[in-house]
Structure formats: C-alpha cells, structure tokens
Amino acid sequence: MQPTPALTIIVPFFNEEESLPLLLDQICEATADEELHRLFDRPFSFELLMIDDGSTDGSADFVREQIARKPELKLVSLQKNFGKTAALAAGFSYASGEYVVTLDADLQDDPFAFKQLIEKLQEGYDLVSGWKRQRNDPLSKTVPSRVFNLTTRLFTGIALHDFNCGLKAYRRKVVQSLDLHGEMHRYIPVLAEWNGFRVSEVPVKHSPRKFGKTKFGTSRIFPGLFDFFTVLFITRYLRQPMHFFGMLSLVSFLAGFGISLYVTIGKVFFNEAVVNRPILFLGILLIIVAVQFFSIGLLGEMLTRDTSSTPDYTVRETVNVDGRENDK
Secondary structure (H helix, E strand, O other), X not given: OOOOOOEEEEEEEOOOOOOHHHHHHHHHHHHOOHHHHOOOOOOOOEXXXXXXXXXXXXXXXXXXXXXXXXXXXXXXXXXXXXXXXXXXXXXXXXXXXXXXXXXXXXXXXXXXXXXXXXXXXXXXXXXXXXXXXXXXXXXXXXXXXXXXXXHHHHHHOOOOOOOOOOOEEEEHHHHHHOOOOOOHHHHHHHHHHHOOOOEEEEEOOEOOOOOOOXXXXXXXXXXXXXXXXXXXXXXXHOOOHHHHHHHHHHHHHHHHHHHHHHHHHHHHHHOOOOOOOHHHHHHHHHHHHXXXXXXXXXXXXXXXXXXXXXXXXXXXXXXXXXXXXXXX
C-alpha cells in the first residue's frame, strides 16, 4: 500500500492537449521547491490527479503516456463532458493528501502559488482561494465575473474578492464535506463556510491564455444564476425549509387575509358591492398561495429527514489510481 501523500493536486481538463505539456513541467518545477517541502512536518510527497472531463482531443492520451515516467501522476477519465463541478467532485473523491490544491489546465493559474496558499492554510484557515487581482482576460469574462463576485459577497457576507478562481487550497476534511452539483464549483467558498470552515484568500498571479479558447460561454450564465439561488437556499434553509416557505406563507396569508377583511368590512358597514371586485379575487388567491407555500415547507421538512446523494458524473477509466494499473 502506498503511503498517504502530503499534497494532492487536482487538475480538471477538457481539450487542453496543447497546454498540458507545459502545465506538467510547471507543476513538477513548483513541487520541487524546497521552501514548499519545508511547510510539511514529514517527508514531502504528492499525487497529481488529472481529471479528464470527456476530452475529445489527445489530452487524455498524453497523460497516459506521461504516467510511465511520472509515478505521482494519476488519471481519472469521466464518461463524457459533465462540466467543471463534476470534474472537481470526482477529483475530491479520489484525493488522499493532507492538503488539496486545485488549478485549471489552461496555464492561466500559477503552480508556484502553492506555497502561498498552503502557508495561509497553516495560519489556521481551512480553505484559501486565489485572488486574480490583475486578471488577464477579455471584458466578456472580467465584467460578468466582477458582477458575480460583488453579488455573491453582498448576499453571503463572505469577504472574498474572487470566489471562482480555479486556484484554491483545502484541508482534506473540507473537500470530504463538499456535496457539489450543477455549476456549484463557483460557490465552493460559500459551501465551505456554511459547513463551519474558515475561509480566506491570497493574491495570485494570473496569466493570459496561451492556447485554445475559453470553455466558458453565455449558455452557463443562467445555470450559474439558478445555482446561486440554490446555494443561498441550502446554506440557510436546507435543514429547516419550513423557515423559508413558512415565512412566505405567513406574508401571503396576512396580505390575503387583510384584503379579505377590508372587503368584508366594506360590505358589512358600508354596503359596498362584493361581486366582480378584482381585489377580492386577489385576496383569495393570496390565501391559496399561502396554503401552497405552507404545504411545500412541510414536504421539504419530510424530505430532509430522508435524503440521499448521488454524484453528477460517471467514471469511464482510472489509471494509476489507488495502486491500480488500469481500471476500465
């Protein structure tokens, strides 16, 4: 049985054949740094988990070829392109290091920042996110990113500048606690803090993309928006959904009851007509909606008593993972 590595490095990739050779060289150089080694209280070792998110070019073939020369290199190939969240979730499930770091495969993240991130973890934090203070991306990415970060910061109260930076460092217990679905990789710091972990950030170098084009498109904006509301709900009301739906029910009922009372008083004391009054129908509708919200809250409470979680991905192949030469 192989000893547990001190560090697990997770790199999700999709069609990054041109970037991977340079990236592996950078990671090998960064992990050879003696200053990084001295941060650990035992002999330094690491594993490099390459998560193939259904690539259709030669990316996975290149990694397979490198495994014979780099025993620390491991490959997990997903059955198809499930997205970055699923790729990270798969990587987290295979990670065995004391610390876990993630970075993107497009050469924009700097592996030499591992030392900064782990130093910050050792100050007592559980998750440290990179902050791309000087970002080298087109406006089509930087503007939506700034809006996203500002909105997330305001609604969650977490004082991070860059929630979605691919370069992050974790204590292993954090990645074991995460339940990732949809496009929730953007909200990992939010989920971690909700679980009671301490979150911080450090500025990191960000480089322009050298090869290919970004995998981010406008089609992901709305799923990300929906996941934002999902994260807000699960971080505040997942265990007690009645607190959310019950409040909506109470507001709707009071508004409907008030309208109905107003119409009743008008009829009884002032002989005002009741029939064909739109305000009456609004009052009745609000009371019905209140009952529906209350019912949803009750159903949510029952479901939280018996929930099960299944991953959003399936694995096609692993190479050099858990001591297995090849598992298909």
